[in-house]
Amino acid sequence: MAFTTEQIDRLNTSFSFLKPRLGLVGDIFERSLLETDPAMSTHLPMDRVSFELNMLLICGHTADLELLGDRFAEMGEDLAELGIGADQFPAARDAMLRAFAAVSGYTWTQRLQDDWASVFNTVAGSAFSKVPSYHKAA
Numbered sequence: 001m002a003f004t005t006e007q008i009d010r011l012n013t014s015f016s017f018l019k020p021r022l023g024l025v026g027d028i029f030e031r032s033l034l035e036t037d038p039a040m041s042t043h044l045p046m047d048r049v050s051f052e053l054n055m056l057l058i059c060g061h062t063a064d065l066e067l068l069g070d071r072f073a074e075m076g077e078d079l080a081e082l083g084i085g086a087d088q089f090p091a092a093r094d095a096m097l098r099a100f101a102a103v104s105g106y107t108w109t110q111r112l113q114d115d116w117a118s119v120f121n122t123v124a125g126s127a128f129s130k131v132p133s134y135h136k137a138a
Contacts, residue, residue, distance in 0.1 A: 002066070003062060003063065003065075003115070003118070003119075007062075007115050007118075008062055008063045010111060010112060010115055011059070011062040011112075011115050011116070011119065012062065014100070014104065014107075014112050014115075014116070015059040015060065015062075017103075017104060017107065018059070018100060018103055018104065019056075019059070019060075021103050022051070022052045022055055022056075023048070023052075024103055025055070025096075025099045025100065025103050026046070026048055026051050026052070026099075028098070028099035028102050028103065029095050029096055029098075029099040030046065032094075032095040032098045032099055033091065033092060033095040036091045036094065036095055037088065037091040037092075037095075040084075040088065040091070040092075042083075043082060043083070043084060054075065057071070058119065058120075058123055059119070062119055065119065065122050065123065065126075066122075068126070069126040069129075072123050072126035072127040073126055073127060073129055073130050075127050076124075076126070076127030076128045076129070076130065076131050077130060077131060079127065079128075079131075080128075080131045085128070085131065086124065086128040086131065089124045089128070093117065093120045093121070093124070096116075096120060097113060097116055097117060097120075100112075100116055101113065
């Protein structure tokens with residue numbers, strides 16, 4: 001999905017606020033994910049260095065996500081090897097959005113919610129595109 005200039009500006013502004021708070025985002029994400037999908041507890045706690053690097057990769061490149069498709073496909077294959085599939089993506093996406101909203105506070109808007117959901121949906125489409133279970137769950 002190609003994002004408009006306005007969306008990219010909103011996403012970049014939002015991420016500039018979130019970036020120095022990725023540790024807090026990760027804490028809230030884990031708690032939210034466990035509340036939503038307790039089965040994910042086998043995959044937690046997550047590797048915080050990998051989490052932050054992946055967030056930097058995804059959120060720092062919203063203008064050119066399509067160019068990172070191969071990297072996201074590798075991420076999807078890595079997740080599949082851990083037993084994390086496309087069927088768990090909606091819960092993870094929604095937990096991440098709740099974490100972003102909690103950390104963003106009053107600056108969070110429905111537009112940001114929609115923009116970030118589009119980013120994560122785009123990434124998931126690439127990440128799970130080569131994982132056989134993705135096509136069944138989509």
